[in-house]
Amino acid sequence: MNAITYPTIEQTVGHTPLVRLQRIPGASGQARGNVILAKLEGNNPAGSVKDRAALSMILRAEARGEIAPGDTLIEATSGNTGIALAMTAAMRGYRMILIMPDNLSVERRAAMTAYGAELILTPAAQGGMEYARDLAMSMQAEGKGKVLDQFSNADNPQAHIEGTGPEIWDQTGGQVTHFVSAMGTTGTIVGVSRYLKSRNPAVQVVGAQPAEGSQIPGIRKWPEEYLPKIFDPSVVDGYESISQADAEAMARRLAAEEGIFCGISSAGALVAALRVAERVENATIVFIVCDRGDRYLSTGVFN
DSSP, X not given: OOOOOOOOGXXXXXOOOEEEOOSTTGGGTGGGTOEEEEEEGGGSTTSBXXXXXXXXXXXXXXXXXXXXXXXXXXXXXXXXXXXHHHHHHHHHTOEEEEEEETTSOHHHHHHHHHTTOEEEEEOGGGTHHHHHHHHHHHHXXXXXXXXXXXXXOTHHHHHIIIIIHHHHHHHTTTOOOEEEEEOSSOHHHHHHXXXXXXXXXXXXXXXXXXXXXXXXXXXXXXXXXXXXXXXXXXXXXXXXXXXXXXXXXXHHHIIIIIOOOBOHHXXXXXHHHHHHHTTOSSOEEEEEEOBBXXXXXXXXXXX
């Protein structure tokens, strides 16, 4: 009798579904011959696309001998990366310190501490994520742990060059014509774009950015001095500015009309994808549903 090999939790990261939207695309979809596909990254074990980057950063740092189980890791996060790193640290045996602005949802805080991470909340009024990033680097300089630094760590986009990108290519049979993603740390859009363009340089990549004055968790337009070092503008073909109101309304529509319960940045990416669909014909447009809606319930966006 052959022994059965069972996966560990880390082996369940990735290989997420790609599903076709049925109702929301309307006239910009079927009438124009366009297909809009959602990559359901909320199906990862810690609930977001960031599971891929977190696992990649920790495993590759281990392989290079830069960290070992028992060490302390530090990261500034707006939520999803922190939750993913907390899960991965729990799997691999690390102490995890996460630094997060205090204006982000209570569900995110609860998820991080559930995985055993230590949480430091910084006053959003003092600079939000920029302040949190500076504090993480100063703690590393004081010898309090190692910062993985999702913003400048090449292991972040590498997770999408080796995972998300090939999955999208295979799941569409190489027919993907457009890829749309929210832009935060930019690891997802850069990694997926590099892979897809390596297979077909004609694939168009569009980034969703916040409109002036809009606050959308997971979508950022960084000041020049904080622009993520992993960002490569040469692999993004265009940008769409998304208002907070449009993203929040689309999050409610996705849940009620498509049965896809996702976060605000995912909905913002769909707003951008629908704009693309209005300009093209016979296109296969893939957008990233980067997390699940349950970590935004306390914000009231679904009320």
